[in-house]
Amino acid sequence: MSQFETIQDDHLPIWLPRLVAHGGPRFLQIADALQAAVVDGSLKAGDRLPPQRQLAAELKVDLTTITRAYDEARRRNLLEGRGARGTYVAAPKVELTSILDLSMNTPPPPDGVDFDDMLKQGLSQVLMRADNELLMTYHLAGGSDSDRKAGAKWLEPMFGQLDARQVLVCPGAQAAIAALILALTEPGDIILAEPMSYPGLRTAATQFGRRIIAVEADQHGMVPELLEQACRQHKPGLVYLNPTLQNPTAVTMPARRRKELASIAQRCNVRIVEDDPYWLLADAPPPPVATFAPEQVYYISTLSKCLTPGLRVAFVLIRDPHERERFLVALRSFALMVAPLTAALATQWIFDGSAGGLVEGVRNEARLRHRMARDILAGRYSGAGDGLHVWLELPAYWNSSQLARAADSEGIAVTPAEAFATGSGSVNAIRISLGSIKDRGRLRAGIQRLSQLLARRPESFSAAIV
Numbered sequence: 001m002s003q004f005e006t007i008q009d010d011h012l013p014i015w016l017p018r019l020v021a022h023g024g025p026r027f028l029q030i031a032d033a034l035q036a037a038v039v040d041g042s043l044k045a046g047d048r049l050p051p052q053r054q055l056a057a058e059l060k061v062d063l064t065t066i067t068r069a070y071d072e073a074r075r076r077n078l079l080e081g082r083g084a085r086g087t088y089v090a091a092p093k094v095e096l097t098s099i100l101d102l103s104m105n106t107p108p109p110p111d112g113v114d115f116d117d118m119l120k121q122g123l124s125q126v127l128m129r130a131d132n133e134l135l136m137t138y139h140l141a142g143g144s145d146s147d148r149k150a151g152a153k154w155l156e157p158m159f160g161q162l163d164a165r166q167v168l169v170c171p172g173a174q175a176a177i178a179a180l181i182l183a184l185t186e187p188g189d190i191i192l193a194e195p196m197s198y199p200g201l202r203t204a205a206t207q208f209g210r211r212i213i214a215v216e217a218d219q220h221g222m223v224p225e226l227l228e229q230a231c232r233q234h235k236p237g238l239v240y241l242n243p244t245l246q247n248p249t250a251v252t253m254p255a256r257r258r259k260e261l262a263s264i265a266q267r268c269n270v271r272i273v274e275d276d277p278y279w280l281l282a283d284a285p286p287p288p289v290a291t292f293a294p295e296q297v298y299y300i301s302t303l304s305k306c307l308t309p310g311l312r313v314a315f316v317l318i319r320d321p322h323e324r325e326r327f328l329v330a331l332r333s334f335a336l337m338v339a340p341l342t343a344a345l346a347t348q349w350i351f352d353g354s355a356g357g358l359v360e361g362v363r364n365e366a367r368l369r370h371r372m373a374r375d376i377l378a379g380r381y382s383g384a385g386d387g388l389h390v391w392l393e394l395p396a397y398w399n400s401s402q403l404a405r406a407a408d409s410e411g412i413a414v415t416p417a418e419a420f421a422t423g424s425g426s427v428n429a430i431r432i433s434l435g436s437i438k439d440r441g442r443l444r445a446g447i448q449r450l451s452q453l454l455a456r457r458p459e460s461f462s463a464a465i466v
Helices: 026-040 052-059 063-075 115-129 145-154 173-184 199-207 224-234 255-268 321-332 340-352 354-380 400-409 440-455
Strands: 079-081 087-089 167-170 190-193 211-214 238-241 271-275 297-302 314-317 389-393 429-433
Touching: 026 063, 052 063, 063 079, 063 115, 115 340, 115 354, 145 167, 145 340, 167 173, 167 321, 173 199, 173 238, 173 271, 173 297, 173 314, 173 321, 190 199, 190 224, 199 211, 224 255, 238 255, 255 271, 340 354, 354 389, 354 440, 400 429, 400 440
Parallel strands: 190 211, 190 238, 238 271, 271 297
Antiparallel strands: 079 087, 167 314, 297 314, 389 429
8 A cells, every 4th residue: 555545536547646734745745656656556657647737637736736746757767758649657767787886975865855946946046136147257265255154154053153254165075175285284294184084185185295194093083192192293284083973984073082182283283174074964963173172173064965065065164364365375276166156056055944954854864774774784783873874894704895896796886994094004894875875775775785795705705707
């Protein structure tokens, strides 16, 4: 039985839903009912659907609702138009690739949020209110006044009210990290980071001729005593931290540890880059490290992990005006500006509340997916219950590179620990990303296949040779 209460009437198609007040957008209720009918066989490939006007009259909704429902069904590859002959149930789409991508940290599509409509509405508002010529010309790096005010509003949950002049707008967190490395360090300088860290840090440091040295971490993150020892020994140019739902280990550093690390940075006069993309997805996260040492810490918050990577917008909080200018000079050397159109869209969403609604939807969907992973992986699951990824330690009979290759041969992409290593040591683990597969059913299938693979020993796995 479908989750929808269907209309039982001889003159109506049996798949039509009885629209309910609290069942979400009506066009989605219709599209979902259509999809359920295709799945259970009530509708078959080649069946003709009622004309849109007739369906609107039968369901007592406006024509726009039916048009949007049919458009959504086409997006799901359920329908095809045949010109004047009408709209028909499409033949099943042949899936040419069976890869289940568990390797990319992207936000999952949340239930109850019509992203296509949100995008159309947001762009419509931007184009209606903005000077189109300004959206298509050069802008100074750092963002417009309105974009910086949007950034200050985005950062309010972390810091409370901010002076928008202290917030800079960048084309993504990777660009912000690279610009901070250029602004705060010299060629040959050392950057301290945890043994497992975001790969983009290593990429930028290598390109700019900087060297990363790993500082050991425990179950709470970087160890304070070892950081202080490394600061006095190596005189680093900066320290890199990702303290909330750390990528890849998913560890959230407690407030006491954050305060200890901030105090060490102040005593040793070392700057910290706090890369914090997952703070808004965490359950009651501690205050950022930047709250304990405001002048010592440069805080980055990207929209890529909470909203969508396609915006290419990140906000950087830098308190000192001279340091802000140094940062902007470095940024301009390789990324003149954020694309004005996407920056304006991000600003629109932040001020009209759409961004907050999307973050809440992503947070809820991510937690649901973590529960799914916990159920399937059972004792192997060690995630935080929120965020976008799980750090899965492997049984001794697998090593991470070997498992990644075996998984790939079975159509599953995962990321081995080696991709995150900043030192010579290695951890026998993989990162599983829970947001990159849109459909929950396919995600469940991918995690189940991975769980089955983990239960087998490598000697039972043999790749085909052709």
